[in-house]
Amino acid sequence: MAQRKLFELCGTDPDRRFSPYCWRIRMALAHKGLDTETIPWRFTQGEAIAFANSKTVPVLIDGDQTVADSWAIAEYLDRAYPDRPALFPGHPASLRFTASWADRVLNAGLAKLIVSDIPGLLGDGEKKYFVESREKRFGMTLEQVTADREAKLPEFRASLQPLRAVLQQQPYVAGDSPDYADYIMFGGFMWARVVSPLQILEESDPLHGWMERMLDLFGGLARGVPARAAA
Amino acid sequence: MAQRKLFELCGTDPDRRFSPYCWRIRMALAHKGLDTETIPWRFTQGEAIAFANSKTVPVLIDGDQTVADSWAIAEYLDRAYPDRPALFPGHPASLRFTASWADRVLNAGLAKLIVSDIPGLLGDGEKKYFVESREKRFGMTLEQVTADREAKLPEFRASLQPLRAVLQQQPYVAGDSPDYADYIMFGGFMWARVVSPLQILEESDPLHGWMERMLDLFGGLARGVPARAAA
Numbered sequence: 001m002a003q004r005k006l007f008e009l010c011g012t013d014p015d016r017r018f019s020p021y022c023w024r025i026r027m028a029l030a031h032k033g034l035d036t037e038t039i040p041w042r043f044t045q046g047e048a049i050a051f052a053n054s055k056t057v058p059v060l061i062d063g064d065q066t067v068a069d070s071w072a073i074a075e076y077l078d079r080a081y082p083d084r085p086a087l088f089p090g091h092p093a094s095l096r097f098t099a100s101w102a103d104r105v106l107n108a109g110l111a112k113l114i115v116s117d118i119p120g121l122l123g124d125g126e127k128k129y130f131v132e133s134r135e136k137r138f139g140m141t142l143e144q145v146t147a148d149r150e151a152k153l154p155e156f157r158a159s160l161q162p163l164r165a166v167l168q169q170q171p172y173v174a175g176d177s178p179d180y181a182d183y184i185m186f187g188g189f190m191w192a193r194v195v196s197p198l199q200i201l202e203e204s205d206p207l208h209g210w211m212e213r214m215l216d217l218f219g220g221l222a223r224g225v226p227a228r229a230a231a
Numbered sequence: 232m233a234q235r236k237l238f239e240l241c242g243t244d245p246d247r248r249f250s251p252y253c254w255r256i257r258m259a260l261a262h263k264g265l266d267t268e269t270i271p272w273r274f275t276q277g278e279a280i281a282f283a284n285s286k287t288v289p290v291l292i293d294g295d296q297t298v299a300d301s302w303a304i305a306e307y308l309d310r311a312y313p314d315r316p317a318l319f320p321g322h323p324a325s326l327r328f329t330a331s332w333a334d335r336v337l338n339a340g341l342a343k344l345i346v347s348d349i350p351g352l353l354g355d356g357e358k359k360y361f362v363e364s365r366e367k368r369f370g371m372t373l374e375q376v377t378a379d380r381e382a383k384l385p386e387f388r389a390s391l392q393p394l395r396a397v398l399q400q401q402p403y404v405a406g407d408s409p410d411y412a413d414y415i416m417f418g419g420f421m422w423a424r425v426v427s428p429l430q431i432l433e434e435s436d437p438l439h440g441w442m443e444r445m446l447d448l449f450g451g452l453a454r455g456v457p458a459r460a461a462a
Contacts, residue, residue: 090320093406097329101393162332175324 251418
């Protein structure tokens with residue numbers, strides 16, 4: 001039995017892990033060099049993670065420690081493994097703003113472009129839960145949310161300018177090498193890559209080059225996951 | 232003669248230092264506990280800072296060192312004074328994204344609300360330079376840029392949500408105490424405070440509470456500067 005286990009969101013295909021928050025942690029564990037068994041988890045399997053007092057993944061079991069919530073897991077990893085490469089520069093609070101922007105601009109913007117692609121990955125029971133909960137959140141059908149999405153792409157891409165400008169100056173969000181700031185951002189783009197055929201980034205975009213570097217990290221860890229996009 | 236001198240932008244009134252980038256450094260110097268003589272500088276006084284190979288302020292003279300550009304100065308201060316409180320968490324590149332957002336969303340958004348207030352602070356020669364260069368940049372008169380600005384405030388305030396959410400979680404952008412991330416953001420709001428009567432933040436906004444804490448730092452260093460706003 002592996003000492004370390006990570007519960008990660010998927011749909012019918014256990015290889016297509018798509019949660020942006022699970023991807024933050026998958027990359028964080030690789031950054032720390034911590035071998036981890038990953039366990040596929042579906043929206044309808046609440047009882048499987050009830051032991052962690054959580055209704056959502058990621059959930060990490062590390063020996064006798066159980067930690068839920070991606071932010072708490074990342075903090076835990078730097079605290080528990082201080083001699084391995086740091087995820088946070090200095091202290092966790094220093095990346096709160098980066099995460100806040102990723103949640104409210106990047107991931108919220110991506111959701112409006114790709115959320116209607118997600119039910120196609122899910123089994124019947126999960127699909128019912130997902131569609132009902134998300135339609136309630138958006139106040140409209142998921143097809144209405146993503147209607148005319150090609151036309152909305154330019155405005156979304158423009159909203160990424162603060163991130164793009166950084167990646168015109170340095171190879172990673174964190175500087176010369178990646179840290180949790182990169183995994184925070186990467187989670188969103190990886191989510192889109194796995195669930196949607198929509199091409200979010202133009203190939204000429206500096207963000208596209210960064211994304212390619214991220215996909216190459218840790219022996220192509222993320223690149224090995226089937227992408228929905230044709231490209 | 233003080234060992235340390237900072238050239239800072241002002242207009243006819245030498246007390247009303249208003250550059251967002253000079254404010255970043257004024258606060259950074261106080262954070263490091265470095266006494267510094269500040270020298271008022273005007274847009275027309277290019278020859279006074281030519282020695283630094285710079286056309287803009289801030290410019291810092293520190294003993295035999297001369298450093299121009301706010302980012303370079305902040306990096307210099309952490310490098311030259313490593314035993315004093317750090318400005319950057321870990322390493323400077325970690326705040327590139329924060330600075331990029333502040334430049335492209337916060338300061339660019341503020342400029343569209345307040346730029347027409349700036350000529351009123353300037354002498355005739357500076358005013359001519361400022362109005363011509365900024366009207367060229369915006370492609371319209373400064374009055375056109377800020378037309379209907381009260382109506383544009385809700386959208387601008389909404390664009391601050393990623394920052395606001397952080398300050399609902401922790402007292403400073405950097406966490407429990409401020410660092411350069413706070414001074415980066417503060418520079419923009421302080422610029423608006425000194426040049427414009429427009430009330431940028433509602434008093435109920437968590438950003439307003441943070442701004443009050445920032446104005447109180449270092450014995451009320453920034454609060455002592457005359458504000459243009461009535462409040």
